[in-house]
Amino acid sequence: MxxxxxxxxxxxxxxxxxxxxxxxxxxxxxxxxxxxxxxxxxxxxxxxxxxxxxxxxxxxxxxxxxxxxxxxxxxxxxxxxxxxxxxxxxxxxxxxxxxxxxxxxxxxxxxxxxxxxxxxxxxxxxxxxxxxTDPAVPSENESVVRLAHFSPDAGPIDVTLRQSGEVVADNLTFGNATEYATLPSGVYTFEVRAAAEDNNGTVVATFNESLLGGTAYTAFAAGYASPEDAPADAPLQLFVEVDAGGETNASETQRTDRARQPEQAEETTTAPGETTTEA
The missing domain is CATH 2.60.40 (Immunoglobulin-like)
Incomplete structure (x- = not known):
């Protein structure tokens, strides 16, 4: 895509x-x-x-x-x-x-x-x-998404799409969010990287998410990049929530379960809404 x-x-x-x-x-x-x-x-x-x-x-x-x-x-x-x-x-x-x-x-x-x-x-x-949180609702074949950085120990991050290499967040710092970016609806792999000049820094974690047409999202990057050194066992995760358009679906329940059981983020999967982590 x-x-x-x-x-x-x-x-x-x-x-x-x-x-x-x-x-x-x-x-x-x-x-x-x-x-x-x-x-x-x-x-x-x-x-x-x-x-x-x-x-x-x-x-x-x-x-x-x-x-x-x-x-x-x-x-x-x-x-x-x-x-x-x-x-x-x-x-x-x-x-x-x-x-x-x-x-x-x-x-x-x-x-x-x-x-x-x-x-x-x-x-x-x-x-x-x-x-x-006031995005324009996209067409039925497109979605819009922004990234919000709330990981206390991750430092500045870049976020790229594995499928295309496109950059959806560049040198994003804690407490800030990107503008909304328009994407065709579909399943995407978001790669969270340590910020680098060419957006090719070390991949900290990857997340597979399904973006529905006619829907606007905020993707919250939260938790710890290094949970072994943190005060809580909460690995870095991506919590994707609907801002406008779309309807509640099963993937939202999956995200709630994942929030309450953060260790699931370490499992390897390609199903929409689940996550994988990389060293």
Whole structure:
């Protein structure tokens, strides 16, 4: 399969509303642009912190999402635009791990990602990161996908397609995402590489994913490139989630199972939605 090279640019997308949280303290703010009151925005939560426990998310003192484990991505939920009080607590004992204000702009969609690490001496401190998630829905024969980097120890990465050699992420750094790239629908092997000038660095891991026509995706690269040296046994994985178009299917269940059993990423397979790793 040949990708549309005009859309596979080597630029790292800006347009991420990012607030770094240096610790698990309270009073921090995740801020986007505020807009007209009385209108709504849509929000989902992605748990991509590999050493963090399961969490509940409260909005304005009401629990909106429960028992989110590492690798889980919620469905989009509609919230009024404007300011909201957001509290993230551990699911087991309700210890507060984040508390702050979230400002939403009307008629926009956001993915709020719990990223980084909670362990002492973390490589990347825990941080909630907001990505605007408003892709155009492609035609029935095409898909669009972007890569988001949330692996604490991977360093800058390139992502290439084994089938064509096309570059879908160039020197992508932690906490950032690429622009959406257009690809013909089909099965692709994504090769995650250590960033190199010619995009030919060492392959850290490979992932086989099926991209459906008329569907937009975010592929979250999360977990550890070197899990043997990490505070949690969570190997680098690719969690691919639908942003727009498409419908829920069996592959989403497979990804949820994989999130809860990360050791499966070490199995060799060519089935869509599964992963293989390479030294």
């Amino acid at each position: 040949t990708a549309d090279t005009s859309t596979l640019t080597r630029t790292v997308a800006v347009g991420l509303a990012v607030v770094l949280v240096a610790s698990l303290g309270v009073g921090s703010v995740v801020s986007t642009t505020q807009d007209a009151e009385g209108e709504s925005a849509t929000v989902r939560i992605a748990h991509m912190s590999p050493d963090a426990p399961a969490v509940d998310v409260q909005v304005d003192n009401q629990t909106v999402f429960q028992n989110l484990e590492y690798g889980d991505v919620t469905e989009f939920t509609e919230l009024e635009s404007g300011e909201h009080q957001v509290t993230i607590v551990t699911a087991d004992n309700e210890s507060v791990v984040f508390e702050g204000q979230l400002s939403l702009r009307a008629n926009e969609s956001y993915t709020i990602t719990a990223a980084g690490e909670v362990s002492e001496n973390a490589t990347q401190g825990f941080e909630p990161i907001a990505l605007r």
